[in-house]
Amino acid sequence: MNEVLKKYPSATREDLLDILHDIQESDPHHFLSDEVLTDVASHLGMDLADIKGTASFYSMFSFSPRGKHVIRICDSPPCQLLGATTVLQKLIEVLGVAVGETTSDGLFTLETSSCLGMCGVAPAMMIDNETYGNLTPSRIVEIIERIRREDETS
Ligand code: FES
Numbered sequence: 001m002n003e004v005l006k007k008y009p010s011a012t013r014e015d016l017l018d019i020l021h022d023i024q025e026s027d028p029h030h031f032l033s034d035e036v037l038t039d040v041a042s043h044l045g046m047d048l049a050d051i052k053g054t055a056s057f058y059s060m061f062s063f064s065p066r067g068k069h070v071i072r073i074c075d076s077p078p079c080q081l082l083g084a085t086t087v088l089q090k091l092i093e094v095l096g097v098a099v100g101e102t103t104s105d106g107l108f109t110l111e112t113s114s115c116l117g118m119c120g121v122a123p124a125m126m127i128d129n130e131t132y133g134n135l136t137p138s139r140i141v142e143i144i145e146r147i148r149r150e151d152e153t154s
Pocket of ligand 1: 079
């Protein structure tokens with residue numbers, strides 16, 4: 001059984017999103033495998049198709065392996081109006097990947113997201129659980145370089 005499920009001994013379907021979130025967070029590749037979804041279905045007494053249908057409704061869940069760090073840049077209109085497209089182009093250039101792809105070193109996966117709830121500091125993005133606002137192309141370079149440096153030394 002997945003270690004996360006042991007923390008939910010008497011879980012019900014109301015716990016589904018929390019469980020999926022915890023499992024994805026604890027997975028080194030930040031995704032939900034078929035194997036783990038099957039475990040969750042049996043733990044909650046739910047159909048696998050129900051679980052997949054519910055999880056696929058939420059963009060934060062992934063069903064394929066991702067990089068060590070997941071970048072989610074907001075592509076909703078308020079962020080776009082304030083330069084999200086230019087910032088995204090910089091991310092694509094600096095990382096050398098398209099949206100939905102992972103860098104060849106496995107360090108970053110680039111994704112877009114709907115509003116992250118940070119419109120006041122648009123354009124905005126999240127890397128893992130950390131939020132970044134007032135983004136500019138030059139800040140993107142600084143942020144990515146800093147994370148790469150930190151990863152080399154950790
Ligand atoms: S529209 Fe981008 S954070 Fe809200």
